[in-house]
Amino acid sequence: MEGNLNLTLKIWRQKNAQTAGKFETYQVSGISEDMSFLEMIDVLNNRLIEEGDDPVAFDHDCREGICGMCSMYINGRPHGPNKGVTTCQLHMRSFQDGQTITIEPWRAEAFPVIKDLVVNRSAFDRIIAAGGFISVNTGNAQDANSLPIPKDHADDAFAAAACIGCGACVAACKNASAMLFTSAKISQLALLPQGQAERAKRAEAMVAQMDEEGFGACSNTGACEAECPKGISLENIARMNREYFSAVFTSK
């Protein structure tokens, strides 16, 4: 796949969490407009390996916009300039020949850098483990039709469940707040009958874990919603506020 884009890349290189990092500048040429952003980095890495240099470490898995691994802060925005896409779904036709592209890892106290562009997002896993689950009885599966669910609740729960845990909301937020992520995980269960048993405890536990992990508070700037590749709505954060405070005043 040969193309005609020549680009200057300024990429954050950092050996590990203990050492300080810095930007390195690389030139890449002959990049095709049809390549994804990750494929463009692959081209660079192949060259670095051939030259005996350390390739740029970055996270990726599905490369089809569903796993949420491909965290890159590109020219001042999580997942680059386009709306509603992850980095793997960003294509080089979104850039111009001769452009300089600055690539940084997610920056947050709660997401320490592991190497180069790879950050540790296990804080998200611990927030989910704190309350993002439901209890299910053993034995035969219940007849699905015995649980009536209003259509709008099902729709909202589905929309919240679209969150892929990528962390773009944290990366975009000036406070490195994880409210959009946590509220989506609280909402998808609070809206459904299966989530009722743990409803109050869940809200309290997940918010407490979110604070303990070192994410910031919400200033309602809306940057998270604007940058979320899955279109998770700020309505979820409002719902989380309701869930949390009603739990605070009613839980025993």
Place this chain on the structure above:
Amino acid sequence: MAWLSKSLNSSLGKKLLMAITGLFLVSFLVVHCGLNATVFFNDGGETFNKGAEFMAKNPFIRTMEIVLFGGLLLHILDGLRLWIDNKKKRPVAYAVVDGAANSKWYSRSMGLLGTLLLLFIIIHLKHFWYFSRLTDNLTEEHTLFHEMQAIFASPVVVVIYVLGCISLAYHLLHGFQSAFQTLGWNHPKYTPTIKCIGAAYSIIISIIFAAMPIAFHLNLIH
């Protein structure tokens, strides 16, 4: 009560306090603006002075004055606490940030706008609250209305007041609707209305406040 202090010290609790105190200040400004706008009656400050005297004597208003100072102080201290906390959450800054791509500048600058407001409020209290409550200079011949005329004769003061009103407009342009989101009020039925009222309130109240020093300075009020 450990449960309450724990939740009010959580990230959500700190914002709840911000929203409640902020909306309380919003409601105060309606009264403050309504009363002060009577200077535009051009009756030599007669209505305005009557109102000011009532406010100074009425025990309910005097009690609310203490609540107001308390609310303002809570809002300032909680804002400071949030600002310090939030700053720490990103120890290594980005080299490039394209903030305009995803949010309004004033929504990201509430701490700065609040600090400008605080500086303005200190100057403003010195001008009028200190004069009317803590000195004996207020007399039949030299009313609060006369003091306004005297203070706003200075162009520097007029500029400071107009800048204060601009900071207020932007603080509330984000703050008004933000407070309802913090309180959990976000619904397709009424959120557009809240946003509309918030924008109208912020702009109208700031224009009326800014018009006072300007009008006094240009001798349009007498």
